[in-house]
Amino acid sequence: MTQFANNLAVVYSDLSLLAASEILAARLAVPLLELHSLSKDSQQDFYLCYRDDCLKLLDRQTLKKGGLIVEVDPRPGEQHSYPAPKKDLLAQAVGKKSKTIVDATTGWAQDSLAMFRMGYEMQCIERSPVMAALIEDGFQRLAQKDWVQTRQLQPPKLLVGNAIELLQQLSEAPDCIYVDPMFPAKRKKSALAKKAMTVLRDILGDDEDREDLFAAAWQATGKRVVVKSPDYAEPIAGKPSESYQGKLLRYDVYIK
Ligand SMILES: C[S@@+](CC[C@H](N)C(=O)[O-])C[C@H]1O[C@@H](n2cnc3c(N)ncnc32)[C@H](O)[C@@H]1O
Known part of the structure; x- marks a missing residue:
């Protein structure tokens, strides 16, 4: 920081x-x-x-126009209905029967918001105060959306701080803890999917303590921990119980 x-x-x-x-x-x-x-x-x-x-x-390029925000609208190709169908790899990894999820590494909140739109009860953690400010702004905009207001939904609660400590203080163990830390980049910048993630890496660096984060998540979860990682990275905690392979990423699922 x-x-x-x-x-x-x-x-x-x-x-x-x-x-x-x-x-x-x-x-x-x-x-x-x-x-x-x-x-x-x-x-x-x-x-x-x-x-x-x-x-x-x-x-510097976007000073006059543009810029990055926490985007709260559905991603391209995602259904606009609520709850959105639990049919993608993310839903399979966190478990269709899970109800409560803690996202320990919220970042741009795109995974959190996708899970929120699928109807999971979300709690979010982010340690970068800058990202936390951006997330708070996004969640305030989310609260103003018609589909959120008409259903009287509450945006996810955001806890600001290190998840390694905050996970130990949860009042109830969630069904799933979701972890998407920053791994060292292997691909060239141009091959990285999104500018938002490149910027995040530029400003925050890699999350070197991701193994400690996994250990804290494993302690705190009720049922499972899901780790999102680039396809080239070794599983963070040995052989997972299940693994869901996407195009350039993988969800490793560790079930208790
Ligand atoms: C790769 S990004 C997550 C992207 C996110 N899944 C999304 O959909 O936008 C990783 C984020 O996790 C945060 N983070 C990493 N380790 C953390 C920890 N121990 N506690 C809290 N936040 C953490 C970083 O600050 C960063 O914002």
């Missing part, structure tokens, strides 16, 4: 967003800058900005 704090600032371009931007910059202990006063040689590579009614993560 320290290294990230030096590389990140909150920017604002609209005075009406100054107060919210000040609060965010203070919370993250990063500089607050005015967008139009940024010079070419400003120090940061990444910026957070309230724009288009979202909190966005920007890099």
Whole structure:
């Protein structure tokens, strides 16, 4: 986080967003800058900005336009009905009969939100305060969606901190703990699926403590731990009980 704090600032371009931007910059202990006063040689590579009614993560290319957000709408090809059918590899891995899931590595929350849309009861954990701010913004937008309001659904609860500690404090063991840590990259950047994940790696680095995270998840789960990993990586905790192979990734399932 320290290294990230030096590389990140909150920017604002609209005075009406100054107060919210000040609060965010203070919370993250990063500089607050005015967008139009940024010079070419400003120090940061990444910026957070309230724009288009979202909190966005920007890099130098997207400073004026674009940026990354926690996307709360269904992914391309996913059904818009609620609950969405439990038919993909993710649903098979977490178990169609599971009810409660803790996502210990929420990141851009795309897996959490896919599971939420399938009707699983989700709780989320994220240790990066920057990602946590982006997730909170996404979950606030989720709460405003018609399909969420008409069904009186509550967005997942977000716990901010290290899952290795927080998992030990859960009041009830969930049916499944889902773990998708950052593994060292093997493929060239251009082959990586999404810019969002490339940026996450650039700002946070690999999750070197993923084996400790697995151990904590194994202790805390009621029934199973699911580890999402790139297809080239060795299983994190020896031979899994089940494995679901996707295009470039794999879900290893460890059942108690
Ligand atoms: C590869 S990303 C997860 C992507 C996510 N599955 C998605 O759909 O967007 C890994 C995330 O897990 C977080 N993380 C890794 N280890 C963690 C830990 N021990 N506790 C909490 N968060 C952790 C990282 O900060 C990062 O944001």
